[in-house]
Amino acid sequence: MNPGDGERQPRTLSYEDGDVVYLPELTYEDRVRLSKEKPICRLRYPDGHYGWLVTSPTLARSVYADSRFRMRPLQLAVDDGGLGDALSGPELAGEPVRNDPPQHTRLRRALAPHFTPRRVSEYREVIDRTVRERLDAMQDSGSPAEVVTTFAVPVSSATIGALLGLPMSERANWEDPSAVLFEPGTGIEMKKAALRQLYSYLDGVISRKRESGGPDVLTKLIAAEEFSEVELTGIAYALVTAGFYTWVEALASGVRWLLEDRERWELMKANAEAIDRAVEELLRSAPARRGRRSDVRLARTATEDIELEGVVVKAGEAVTVAPVLPHGDPSRDPDLEHFDPSRDVVGHLQFGHGIHMCLGQHLARLELQIALQQLMERFPTLYLADDSGARIDDSTLNGRRDHLEDPVLAPLLVGWY
Template identity: 40%
Template sequence: MTDLLPTTRTDAFDPPAELLSDPRPLRRMTFADGHRGWLVTSHELARAVLADARFSSRQELRRVVVPRPSVDELQAGKPASPGFFIVMDPPEHTRYRRLLTGQFTVRRINRLLPRIRQIVTEHLDAMRRSGPPADLVPAFALPVPSLVICELLGVPYADRERFQRDTAELLRLDATDEQAGTAMNSLTGYLSGLIEAKRARPSDDLLGGLVAGGELTGAEITGIAFLLLVAGHETTANMLGLGTFALLRHPAQFDALREGRVSVDAAVEELLRYLTVVQFGTTRTAVEDVELGGETITAGESVAVSLPAANRDPARFAGADTLDLAHDASGHLAFGHGVHQCLGQQLARIELRVGFAALAERFPSLRLAVPPEDVPLRGDMAIYGVHRLPVTW
């Protein structure tokens, strides 16, 4: 059996079988660039790696997990661009995170709840007016988080086609160096211009606040905007699309949600655990020798942490391979763990709770408009999901 990261799925909702069938929670793995490192698949060891400061997130130490002749290779071995705090370690990471944490507190995100409900209602109203069938991705799953993150950041929603196109290009596994570079330059150029416009004309939004704060350069704010805009719409959009597909393929679970026999809060946590759209997980590199799971990870060796596999670990979750909205999915790693745990997780949770609850209430007879095998899956993208989801009611 090859020791490259398994990527071939045999089921729309399950990680590759080789990730789940091998009982070893820590095993050798060859990265796409030939580096001999490690693969973690258990929940316990995944948490241990993600919480241990001896495992670095620094961009210059990162290894390419899967063959991807584009963004990863363009950035491999280079220091992080200004503002790209997710590929930095403390204290650089801490400085950026401190400036942003206040924007994503539960209290602040809860203040967005009425507007999120309004956005969801407006899009479901439009979908009903257009009548069945509909493609749930452009009608609902993609525009809802896109509009929310645009309003939070202060990015004109009218420009959504541009940033959605560039983002999609950057997430393609088969994008060429030229295609990825063009998309990266396009998106950073657009955001840089937007930041300069806010400097000339102050705005009451997150990016405007960072500009007014005076602690960051324009390049740093551009990098932050890039991360928040891309992550803020892509991950939640794919959870809405893939999550709806999963519910329609498990109608008893959809009925339980619609009838209120399970809480929407619990349903969202279980869907996050079960689906884990960051399909290749994350990587860390040891900066000193570390004992882990009975092995020695040597300084300089990289570790791929499979979040999808960790979230299906039967040692942590009973019935791990079953979608059961009544499960206790607390402690799942869909948002990561440790100092790099997803900054926007509370925003994502609220969008998913409002979105799934409203969809179940407004469209109780929702069903697929095509055979399930005809739903195109995003196995070709770094963020998993569905490219389209034709539905009727």
């Protein structure tokens, strides 16, 4: 099933052949093996139907870029605790990632101008100020400190507030429901209640901005009069949850991954002056999500029979794309397993690829660059700590991935000396 194996004919695997897997049962090592030996294999979905799992970064890029794959109907490879059911209302029409063209095109065309590198640079000041304030608070409270709630969440919320014109005094209105929605351990009724709470808050924000808006993205979208009320609510929901929650996970996961191996942390510090390049290598190499939500990704559905690596995906079958790390093309760079923050990174997939590539990627990069650069400057001796503040032995951490089973916003304790 590898490229270049000659002219063999495509084949259709069946789960009776023993090729079926169930995503929650796979270890990370299983996925690495699959990416090398069977980059596309049969996958059983939670409702019992069968589709496909793609683990190879190269093949993942092909799926992302192929317009014959669609996002609808929405399907997940793991039980999401009812999140999909909760998000099945009319507001779904405002979420770019959950729509196909032409609705996706319409949304993306309206939103993209607000997320260019030049436009997101306007948020540098608020990000820089918030990062410094939170690091001051960490330093004042002393070692150890908890990174997620004391650093990552406030920085992300301040950025979202600036983007959408939401006052920080109201941050609980989007932080609290988001924590319920995206933690798989919460039940469907809790998720529905949290979603109603968040939608109600955003509806109120939109109403206020109609009367007295500002220079923020949400006010500009309202003024354009291009979207219905439910679409505006869906857009606001998508920008709040994607921009807030996903970035918190990315920062926390990145910091933990760097500190699991002291050499990584030292290499990252040594390249702090070229932080943009160093962050790209971190994104290429490190998991950007923690916990079970790392597997809560939308599948693509084939609109016709499509051949992938010698396997035929039938029309109507779902393909879940879960490329293993590190990303990259071994034909261009044979040393992909080595973490090198000075590397000129090309084409990692942490922000996706193709028409559904993350709209907010430039803003996420800016936040990570500022947060990590200042974190390393302020606390060069940072280490992973236990509850007592003692340093956790690096040798017991390097290569371990059991933390990927943590709750999504699990605490991350660090210390310094």
